[in-house]
Every structure is written in C-alpha cells, then in structure tokens.
Amino acid sequence: MCAPGKGVETLRGLRAKGLSRRAIAAAVESGDLLHLRRGIYADRDTCSPVVTAARHGGRLGCVSAARHLGLWTLAEDHPTHVWMGGAGHAYAHEGCACIAHWDDGPVEQGFALPSIPRVLRQVLRCQGVESFFTALESALRRDELSASGRDWLRDHTNDAAREALAFARFDADSGLESLVRWRLRTWNLPVRTQVRVISVGRVDLLIGDALIVEIDGAGNHDGPAHRHRDLRRDAHAAIWGFVSLRFDYALVVHDWPTVEHAILAYVDRGLHLRR
Ligand SMILES: [Zn+2]
Ligand SMILES: [Zn+2]
Ligand SMILES: [Zn+2]
Known part of the structure; x- marks a missing residue:
C-alpha cells in the first residue's frame, strides 16, 4: 500500500x-x-500499479485494486487493471499493457480506489466467479464488506455471484482454502475448516471426521524445518486414525482434477469416516 x-x-x-x-x-x-x-x-x-493506472487515465480497479487493498487474488500482478469510470479518457503511455474497465459509477474526487463492492463486481466480470469468491471471503474476513455492500452486490451481479455470497464465510483462512471449498461444494461433502485435531493442531479442512486436507500456501512450507513439521503432523494424524492429503498452490490452481480425484478416491473408500 x-x-x-x-x-x-x-x-x-x-x-x-x-x-x-x-x-x-x-x-x-x-x-x-x-x-x-x-x-x-x-x-x-x-506504488507502481497506482502510478500506471494514473498514467493510463484512471485509477486501480478489479484485481489490481483488490491486491492493493490486501484482498486475496488469484490473478498475476501484471498487467494493471484500470478503472476508467463510465466516461474516462485513456492515454497512451510507455509500456502500457493495461486492462481497462469502463463500468460506470460515482468517481470520487482525487484518485481514490473504487469501493470494495465495485472492486468485487469488477473481479467477477473480468476474472469469473472463483476469483470473485476468494476476494469476497477475504473482504469478509477483514470485515471490509458491510451488509449493505453485500445487498448491493446481490442486486447488481448474477446468479453465480449470489450463490457465492450465500456460500461465503467470514472466517476463511486463505485464498487457496476458499478456492478448495468453493470447488468441492458441488459434491456436498461434510467439509469443516480450521478444525482442531488432537495431537496435530488446527488443520485447514477436515472432511467427515477423519480426512484431513492441508493446503500449503506459497512460501510458508519451504525449507527443511517446515517439511519436518509437516511430516510430523501427518505422522501424528495417522497415529490418531486420521488420513491426510496435502496439496500446494500449483496443484490446486493448475491441476485441480488431480486434487479432486484424490479427495474423492478417499471419500469413495470411506476413509473420511471413523470406523
Ligand atoms: Zn500503494
Ligand atoms: Zn480486470
Ligand atoms: Zn496503460
């Protein structure tokens, strides 16, 4: 920021x-x-994206605004998404690769970012409902989306977004966790999040009462010390009758079918249930 x-x-x-x-x-x-x-x-x-947006003739919008506001985004840093308002004027500038958004709305004085509901709607239209859902859950977790903001979104988006609004929680722990819950929702699995498991501690997801799904975010699981800690958790989980699956960012984002098949294979064999 x-x-x-x-x-x-x-x-x-x-x-x-x-x-x-x-x-x-x-x-x-x-x-x-x-x-x-x-x-x-x-x-x-x-910040350089803010400068880029101003050079382009607008202000940060969409995923670039979401990222600048500290919300979870699945999109890359580049290019810059720029909100032009309904009647802006785009300027040519060096190195421009901007993605302009022309949705109309009250342009405040100065170069203030669009409101969080507007940012979320831009993300929905530009990046689809999954990105919308992860950004939405981070806004809720940070208590930055009011009830009236949620009402506005219900009235100004589509059925997919309304489903996301109904499904969203206030206590999601990471964008990856949000994405996994969203993608698993159609299977109607008994998924709980941030459950405290005996001898292991808090786990990201618990399916049924015995299948632990851990989602390793970028950065915080690198290095031998973390690897040792993760292996230790898995071993302790096994001692107490749990089974563990562990996925990382690349698998969840780029190879979802493998993640889904792995989880469903365990569920099909009833490994998510205590015997
Ligand atoms: Zn900044
Ligand atoms: Zn965009
Ligand atoms: Zn530009």
Whole structure:
C-alpha cells in the first residue's frame, strides 16, 4: 500500500495544498514528485500499479485494486487493471499493457480506489466467479464488506455471484482454502475448516471426521524445518486414525482434477469416516 497521504494528485490538488508552481517544478526536478502526464503528479513512494493506472487515465480497479487493498487474488500482478469510470479518457503511455474497465459509477474526487463492492463486481466480470469468491471471503474476513455492500452486490451481479455470497464465510483462512471449498461444494461433502485435531493442531479442512486436507500456501512450507513439521503432523494424524492429503498452490490452481480425484478416491473408500 502507498504510504498514508501519498499517492496521485492533480496540479489543482497540489496547488490547493499550498504548493507554488515553482515548488512543484523543484519537487519534480529533485524526484520527490513524478510528473505522470499533463496536470497529474505522484509522490515518489506511490506504488507502481497506482502510478500506471494514473498514467493510463484512471485509477486501480478489479484485481489490481483488490491486491492493493490486501484482498486475496488469484490473478498475476501484471498487467494493471484500470478503472476508467463510465466516461474516462485513456492515454497512451510507455509500456502500457493495461486492462481497462469502463463500468460506470460515482468517481470520487482525487484518485481514490473504487469501493470494495465495485472492486468485487469488477473481479467477477473480468476474472469469473472463483476469483470473485476468494476476494469476497477475504473482504469478509477483514470485515471490509458491510451488509449493505453485500445487498448491493446481490442486486447488481448474477446468479453465480449470489450463490457465492450465500456460500461465503467470514472466517476463511486463505485464498487457496476458499478456492478448495468453493470447488468441492458441488459434491456436498461434510467439509469443516480450521478444525482442531488432537495431537496435530488446527488443520485447514477436515472432511467427515477423519480426512484431513492441508493446503500449503506459497512460501510458508519451504525449507527443511517446515517439511519436518509437516511430516510430523501427518505422522501424528495417522497415529490418531486420521488420513491426510496435502496439496500446494500449483496443484490446486493448475491441476485441480488431480486434487479432486484424490479427495474423492478417499471419500469413495470411506476413509473420511471413523470406523
Ligand atoms: Zn500503494
Ligand atoms: Zn480486470
Ligand atoms: Zn496503460
């Protein structure tokens, strides 16, 4: 996130803050201010996607806004998704690969990001319901989507999004966990999340009362110490009569059929039930 009070500003806005034209020119000269295009400036510490969106003539939108707001997104960092409002003007700029969103809406003063419900709707339209669902659950977990925001989404989206809104929880622990729950929902399995299992601790998902599914997020399961800890958890789970399946980001996102077949194979054999 950009430092508080830092970001994109119009020439008029800078002048209103009491900066003279001479001071602005000096700040551009020293590098404290970036001159993005005619009449538009940014503080030196402004995040680069924010700068890119302003160069393009808009503000961050969709997955780029979601990421900047700290919501879980399944999309890559690049290109930048830009919200142009309903009547913006796009500018050519160096290295532009922006994906512009032209949905109409109240454009606030300055360069404020779209509201969270609007960001979520942009994600839905651009990236589909799975990305919408993961971003939605992270907004709920962070208590950043009000009841009226959820009502607005119900009224301004589609059936798939309404299903996602009905299915979403407030306590999801990661975007990967959200995605796995969403994809498993059609099988009507007895899935519980963040269950405390004897001698193991909290597990990501427990299917039935005996099948543990662990989802290793990027980064936090690398290295011998973590690998040892994971193996130890699996061994303790086995001692107490649980079976464990462990998947990582690449499997969940890029090879879902394998993940699904593995889980369903265990369920078909009744391994999710205590005997
Ligand atoms: Zn920022
Ligand atoms: Zn988009
Ligand atoms: Zn652009």
